[in-house]
Amino acid sequence: MRFDRSGGVFCHVTSLPGPHGIGDLGNGAREFLSFLGDADVDLWQICPIGPTIGAAGDSPYQSPSAFAGNPLLISLDRLVAEDALREEELEPVPDFPEDRVDYERVREYKLPLLRTAFERFDEHATADARADLDAFREREPWLADYALFRALSAARPEDVWTEWPDSLRTREADALAAARAEHAEEIRYHEFVQWTFDRQWRDLRSAAADNDVSIVGDVPIYVALDSADVWASPEVFRLDADNRPTAVAGVPPNPGDDGQRWGNPLYDWESLAERDYDWWLARFRRLFDLADVARLDHFLGFVRYWAIPADVDDPGAGEWRDGPGRELFETVERELGRAPFIAEDLGFEDRRMDEIAREFGFPGMRVPQYADWCQEGNEYQPMHYPESVVGYTSTHDTDTWVGYYATLPERQRDCLRYNLGVDDEDAIEWEIIDAVWSSEAIIAMATAQDLLGLGSDARLNEPGTLGGNWEWRVTREALESDVADRLRELGEFHVR
Numbered sequence: 001m002r003f004d005r006s007g008g009v010f011c012h013v014t015s016l017p018g019p020h021g022i023g024d025l026g027n028g029a030r031e032f033l034s035f036l037g038d039a040d041v042d043l044w045q046i047c048p049i050g051p052t053i054g055a056a057g058d059s060p061y062q063s064p065s066a067f068a069g070n071p072l073l074i075s076l077d078r079l080v081a082e083d084a085l086r087e088e089e090l091e092p093v094p095d096f097p098e099d100r101v102d103y104e105r106v107r108e109y110k111l112p113l114l115r116t117a118f119e120r121f122d123e124h125a126t127a128d129a130r131a132d133l134d135a136f137r138e139r140e141p142w143l144a145d146y147a148l149f150r151a152l153s154a155a156r157p158e159d160v161w162t163e164w165p166d167s168l169r170t171r172e173a174d175a176l177a178a179a180r181a182e183h184a185e186e187i188r189y190h191e192f193v194q195w196t197f198d199r200q201w202r203d204l205r206s207a208a209a210d211n212d213v214s215i216v217g218d219v220p221i222y223v224a225l226d227s228a229d230v231w232a233s234p235e236v237f238r239l240d241a242d243n244r245p246t247a248v249a250g251v252p253p254n255p256g257d258d259g260q261r262w263g264n265p266l267y268d269w270e271s272l273a274e275r276d277y278d279w280w281l282a283r284f285r286r287l288f289d290l291a292d293v294a295r296l297d298h299f300l301g302f303v304r305y306w307a308i309p310a311d312v313d314d315p316g317a318g319e320w321r322d323g324p325g326r327e328l329f330e331t332v333e334r335e336l337g338r339a340p341f342i343a344e345d346l347g348f349e350d351r352r353m354d355e356i357a358r359e360f361g362f363p364g365m366r367v368p369q370y371a372d373w374c375q376e377g378n379e380y381q382p383m384h385y386p387e388s389v390v391g392y393t394s395t396h397d398t399d400t401w402v403g404y405y406a407t408l409p410e411r412q413r414d415c416l417r418y419n420l421g422v423d424d425e426d427a428i429e430w431e432i433i434d435a436v437w438s439s440e441a442i443i444a445m446a447t448a449q450d451l452l453g454l455g456s457d458a459r460l461n462e463p464g465t466l467g468g469n470w471e472w473r474v475t476r477e478a479l480e481s482d483v484a485d486r487l488r489e490l491g492e493f494h495v496r
Contacts, residue, residue, distance in 0.1 A: 002338055002340050002341075002361045002362075003293075003340065003363065003442050003443055004042075004442075005442055005443075005495060005496055006041075006042035006043060006442070006443050006444075006496055007041045007042060007043070007437060007443070007444045007445070007446075007487075007490075007491050007496040008041050008042060008043025008044060008045055008216065008443065008444070008445045008446075009036060009039070009041055009043070009044060009045070009445070009446055009447070009448060009451065009487075010045040010046075010392070010394075010395070010396070010445050010446065010447045010448070011032065011044070011045075011046070011447065011448040011474065012046050012047040012060070012396065012460065012470075013025070013029065013046055013047075013049060013070075013073055014060075014072075014073070014101055014470060014473070015448065015460070015472055015473050015474055016028045016029050016032050016473070016474065017031065017032070017098075017473070017474060017475055017476040017479075018075075019077070019093060019096075020076055020090075020093065020096065020106070020109065020110060021094065021096035021097075021101060021102060021105060021106040021109065021110075022072055022073070022101045022103075022106045022110075022473075023073070023101075023473060024072075024073050024074060024075045024076075025073055025074060025075045025078070025197075025200040025201060025203070025204050026075030026076075026077045026078050026200075027075075027077065028476070029075075029204055029207075030204070030207050031476065031479065032044075032474075032479065033204075033207055033208055033210075033211045033213055034211065035479045035483075035484050036211060036213050036484075037211035037212065037213065038481065038484035038485070038488065039483075039484040039485075039487040039488045039491070040487075040488040040491055040492070041213070041487065041488075041491065041496075042212070042213065042214060042496075043213065043214050043215075043216050043293065043443065043445070044208065044213050044214070044215050044216065045215075045216035045218075045295070045445060046215065046216065046217065046218065046291075047060040047061070047218050047396055048060040048061060048063060048217070048218045048219075048220055049069055049070055049073065049201075049217070049290070050063030050064070050065050050066065050067075050068055050069065050070060051063055051064050051065060051068055051069070051070045051071060051072075052070060052072070052103070052470075053226075054103060054104060054107075056224065057466040057467060057469055057470070058101075058103045058469075058470050059461075059469065059470060060218075060470065061220045061297070062224045063220075063223070063224060063227065064149070064150070064153070064224060064226060064227045064228055065142075065146050065149075065227060065228045065229060066220075066223050066227070066229050066283055066286075067140070067142040067143075067146065067228075067229075067282075067283065067286050068142075068143075068146050068194055068197075068228075069194060069197035069198065069201060070197070071110070071111065071114055071193045071197065072103070072106055072107065072110055073197065073200075074110070074114065074193070074196055074197055074200060075200055076090055076110065076113055078200055078203075079113075079117050079196070084117040084120060084121065084196075085113060085116060085117050085120075089113065089116060090113065093109075094109055098473065098475050099472070099473050099475060100471045100472065100473060101470070101471045101472075101473060102471075103471075114193055114196075115189065117192075117196070118188070118189045118192045118193070121192055122185075122188065122192075132195075133191065133192065133195045136191075136194075136195045136198060137191060140194075140198075140286075141282070142228075142232075142282070142286070143191055143194060144187075145228055145231075145232035146190065146194070146228040146232070147186075147187040147188075147190035147191045147194070148176070148179060148180060148183070148187055149161070149227075149228035149231055149232065150186075150190045150228070151179075151183035151186035151187050151190065152164065152168065152179060152183065153226075154186060155183065155186075160225065160226040161226060161230075161231045162225070162226075162243065162244050166242075169231075169242065169243055170242065170243055171231075171232075171234070171243075201290060205290070205291075214292035214293060215290075215291045215292050215293070216291065216292070216293040216294070216295060216342070217287050217290060217291030217292075217293065217294050217295070218294070218295045218297060219283070219284075219287060219294050219295065219296050219297055220297045220298075221296070221297050221298040221299075221301045221302070222249050222262065222264035222265070222266075222298075222301070223264065223265070224264065225245065225248075225263065225264060225265050230265055231243075233279055235268070235271055235275075236267060236268060236271065236272060236279045237265045237266065237267060237268055238265065238266045238267070238268045239265065244310070245265040245266070245310045246309075246310055247266050247307040247308060247309055247310055247318075248261065248262065248263045248264060248265060248266065248307075248308050248310050249262045249263070249264040249265075249266055249301070249305065249306065249307070249308070250262045250263075250306050250308050250315045250318060251306050251315065252306050252315060252316065252318060252320075253315060253316045258315065258316070259306075259315030259316055259318075260315055260464070261308055261313060261314075261315045266305065266307055269322075269323060269324045272324070273324060273327065276331060277324070277328055277331045277332075280328065280332070281331070281332065281335055281336070284332060284336060284339065285336065288336070288339070292340065293340045293341075293342065294339070294340065294341055294342070295341075295342040295344055296341050296342065296343050296344060296362070297344050298344060299343035299344050299345050299353060299357065299362075299364075300345065300348045300350055300353050301323060302323045302324060302325065302328060302329075302356075303322075303323050303325050303350060303352050303353045303356060304320050304321065304322055304323055304350065304352075305320070305321055305323050306318045306319070306320060306321075307319055307320075307321050325352065325356060326356050326359065326360075329356065329360050333360070338361075341360070341362045342362065342363055342364075342365065342390050342443075343357045343362040343363065343364050343365070344364075344365055345357065345364040345365060346365055346367065346370070357388075358388065363388050363389050363390050363441075363442055363443065364388065364389045364390070365389060365390050365392060365395075366379065366380055366382075366385050366389045366390070366391050366392065366441065367380065367392045367394070367395055367398060368380055368381065368382055368391075368392075368393065368432060368435070368436070369394065369398050369399065369401070369404045371416075372412075373412045373413075373415035373416040373418075373419055374411060374412060374415040381419060382432070382435040382436050382438070382439040382441075383419065383435070383439065385436075385439040385440050385441040386440055386441075387440045387441065387442050388442065389441050389442070390441060390442065390443040390444075390445055391436040391439050391441035391443070391444050391445065392436070392445045392446075392447075393429070393432050393433055393436055393445070393446045393447060393450040394446075394447045394449065394450050395447070396447075396460045396461050397461055397462075397463050398459075399456050399459050400429075400447065400449040400450055400454050400455060400456060400458055400459055401428065401429050401432050401449075401450045402428065402429055402450070402453055402454060402455045402456075403454075403455045403456030403457075403458075403459060405428050406455065406456070407456075420432070420435055427453060429450050429451070429452075429453040430453075430486070432450070433446050433450060433451070433487075433490065434490060437490050437491065437493075437494045437496060438494050444494075444496060446487075447460075448474050449472070451483055451487065452474070452478050452483065458472050459472070460472050
């Protein structure tokens with residue numbers, strides 16, 4: 001195994017406390033790290049931290065970049081502290097809700113302030129600051145294409161890039177050079193924003209290390225079609241001569257459902273193999289520059305993937321194709337060393353997937369909400385977790401534990417209470433936390449919502465729906481010392 005027996009808390013950055021409508025990289029994040037330090041947990045798991053767009057419901061899994069950071073996470077207070085903004089420029093602060101993110105109002109408030117900070121930098125930055133930004137440009141080769149992509153997208157807000165003029169869509173050199181000249185200021189703005197995000201994130205990661213907390217990042221296997229990644233690296237994806245997808249991602253129908261058509265473009269794994277998986281290596285390098293551990297979303301897709309013709313809406317019209325399998329991870333290990341990955345292996349059984357995870361020491365995932373509590377030996381019951389998994393109380397895609405328990409059929413509830421040795425008088429959220437912490441799972445992970453015993457109204461995401469997702473936030477008052485104390489005592493008792 002690549003991990004020690006440990007415990008952690010899952011809470012996305014947007015869900016943290018903060019004064020400006022959304023969790024950010026400022027004092028609220030440091031207070032949360034202090035809470036984790038008091039709880040003596042080892043890991044803080046987050047969702048992807050890339051930019052989000054309103055048209056995709058602000059899902060962090062549908063970002064316009066697999067490399068960039070989300071501008072909405074930049075702390076305005078820290079910009080004030082370094083004289084990039086003035087305190088009075090933050091006023092008046094809108095009356096944001098403390099327990100939810102209103103993304104559009106946050107954009108309306110924060111983005112003009114980031115623009116002000118950029119304009120001040122563009123006019124008055126010191127030589128050292130400009131040199132630092134130049135070094136960032138040099139260090140991050142994805143930045144130039146990302147900044148140009150965002151500038152072009154801003155100039156044509158009604159279009160995805162596949163609807164741009166042919167010369168831009170197919171990246172003709174003269175057209176790109178002309179676009180860089182025409183949109184030079186907008187490009188510099190996006191470079192400045194990413195440099196600012198990068199500096200604030202590195203400071204936060206240093207604060208995490210000071211609290212002996214490692215950050216678990218997240219790697220969505222697919223990227224959005226309307227992204228800088230697909231536009232800038234068409235050779236990495238299965239596109240036609242006009243740089244439009246020939247097939248898209250999804251999952252096939254299963255008993256009881258019609259399957260799903262996700263719509264993400266698919267990778268050209270044969271081309272990537274010829275290039276020694278250079279794009280994926282760059283992605284992983286960037287990720288491990290920002291996080292200590294990475295969860296590989298939809299791990300099955302690296303072994304086999306469901307390909308749906310791009311011009312067909314029916315997921316059932318797809319077919320299984322082979323992914324790169326162990327060859328990709330052999331390349332990663334050769335180039336990056338023993339990368340600390342967690343394999344999201346939920347929902348599908350596949351012998352080759354299990355063999356690769358076992359061969360490379362990637363723990364899988366177990367979530368007790370998937371358990372049949374009346375089935376003896378069910379693999380999702382915490383008492384049956386092997387060492388080679390990460391045990392979760394809930395995830396970003398499930399209900400909270402309290403919400404799940406409230407809707408559980410009575411027979412399943414009776415079996416659950418029997419298996420956990422509890423009754424209705426017990427705080428059910430702490431009973432499942434105790435069960436996961438006491439299991440053999442190498443890592444035990446609880447969501448912030450489960451630590452606080454919150455119901456379905458605190459659910460972060462309901463897959464397959466738009467609106468109301470990714471909005472929940474924890475308040476400062478909820479991060480009480482008695483919660484941290486109880487989690488610390490549980491970790492000590494179960495040697496995590």
